[in-house]
Amino acid sequence: MEIILKQDIKGLGLKDDIIKVKDGYANNFLIPRGMAVPATASNKKVLAENLRQIALKQEKIKAIAQEKASKLEGVSVQIVALTGEDGRIFGSVTTNQIAEALKNKGIEVDRRRIIIDDEIKFIGTYTATINLHREIKVKIGLEIVKKDKE
Numbered sequence: 001m002e003i004i005l006k007q008d009i010k011g012l013g014l015k016d017d018i019i020k021v022k023d024g025y026a027n028n029f030l031i032p033r034g035m036a037v038p039a040t041a042s043n044k045k046v047l048a049e050n051l052r053q054i055a056l057k058q059e060k061i062k063a064i065a066q067e068k069a070s071k072l073e074g075v076s077v078q079i080v081a082l083t084g085e086d087g088r089i090f091g092s093v094t095t096n097q098i099a100e101a102l103k104n105k106g107i108e109v110d111r112r113r114i115i116i117d118d119e120i121k122f123i124g125t126y127t128a129t130i131n132l133h134r135e136i137k138v139k140i141g142l143e144i145v146k147k148d149k150e
Contacts, residue, residue: 001020001021001022001023001026001027001038002018002019002020002038002039003018003019003020003021003026003030003031003036003037003038003039004016004017004018004036004037004038004039004043004044004047005017005019005030005035005036006034006035006036006037007035009030009035016047016050016051018039018044018047026038061133062133062135062136065132065133065136066132066133066136068107068109068132069132069136069138071107072102072107072109072130072132072138072140073138075102075105075107075140075141076140076141076142076143077098077101077102077105077140077141077142077143078101078143078145079093079097079098079101079142079143079144079145080145080146080147081093081123081144081145081146081147082147083123083146083147087122087123087124087146088121088122089120089121089122089123089144092120093116093120093142093144094111095111095112095114095115095116095128096111098111098114098116098128098140098142099111099114102140109130113130113131113132114128114129114130115128115129115130115131116128116142117129117139120142120144122144123144123145123146124143124144125141125142125143125144126141126142126144127139127140127141127142128140128142
């Protein structure tokens with residue numbers, strides 16, 4: 001019997017896969033538990049339409065990420081940090097600080113998408129990677145500067 005999986009099943013297949021299984025397994029286990037539906041002509045058409053709509057949404061999301069990546073290309077942000085005499089930073093530079101610095105430049109980025117490449121312990125220049133999409137990553141420059149005494 002041909003079925004369409006409604007969820008990932010280990011050893012069987014992934015969601016939206018059309019697979020063949022024995023009739024008893026499909027009728028007595030997979031279909032009653034809502035893990036699959038029979039692969040009838042109408043269900044296959046519904047699946048094809050759903051996959052098409054998902055692909056369109058993914059294209060839109062990727063286009064938005066590409067647009068944001070073009071804005072971020074070559075951007076460098078400056079972060080002010082408290083330091084000791086030897087240039088060692090007190091505390092740490094966080095993704096919140098980087099996101100805030102980018103926001104001040106007019107670019108909104110979720111802090112959870114920012115990955116600091118190197119451990120920041122001293123004043124200097126570093127890089128951070130921003131994951132905008134699973135296929136689109138952008139590196140930005142970070143300049144850590146000493147906070148002026150007031």
